[in-house]
Amino acid sequence: MKKYYLIITLLMIFALLGCPPPQKASKKMPRIFALSYSMDTGKEPSFLITDDFNRDKIPDLVVVNSGDHSFSFFKGLGDGTFRDQLVYQTGRDPICLVSGDFNKDGYTDIAELNYADQTIQVFLNTRLGSFQKTAQLLKPGKIPINMASGDFNEDGNLDLVVTLRFSNVAVILGKGNGFFSEPYSMNVKGQPTAVLVGDYDKDGKTDVAVALAGNGNKGVQVLWGKGDGKFEGSKAF
Secondary structure (H helix, E strand, C coil), rough: CCHHHHHHHHHHHHHHCCCCCCCCCCCCCCCCCCCCCCCCCCCCEEEEEEEEECCCCEEEEEECCCCEEEEEEEECCCCCCCCCCCEEEEEEEECEEEECCCCCCCCCCCEEEECCCCEEEEECCCCCCCCEEEEEEECCCCCCEEEEEECCCCCCCEEEEEEEECCCCEEEEEECCCCCCCCCCEEEEEEEEEEEECCCCCCCEEEEEEECCCCEEEEEEEECCCCCCCEECCCCC
């Protein structure tokens, strides 16, 4: 009988104190990413690209600083860290960057798009770990949003394509020396935002895919490249 009362008493004490529920064995999730390194940039960093700009087979970084009207270049050191930034002044409110060998010297250059100025500036690689801005100031059109690069007329030179906020896309053909021809524009079936290039129908010619938003059609429209710098528009989907 005493043993029975002892069990009842212990159960009442456990009930008053509260017994934690039995814990299931938890599986530890594998650690995929860890914050081990950070870098200071300029004001309002808003866009970045990576490429090997000095041909050492180590990725470098370039960051747009919209608030400073500049971009920062960080040379990769191959151990997860980067050299202190080199800052280059741009036009007002830089919004986008693309990299490519625009003068065909074997080194990767930078083209940057300025939203407020509505201009594009090209910075050629000096091969010495720095960049030199060309004298040409490209004007793709009103309210440029995004930019991509590809060879649209099959002359071996990199060209540029820029989305303009209201129903237009500007194509700018490269001359292969870091300079470009005057832009020409094409209408699309909506308000273009993002843009990508690729051979989407496997005909060997570079096409342009444009994201559409805002008023009108929403979705994606592909501009089929003809290989001469001209395009044929598809329906938006």
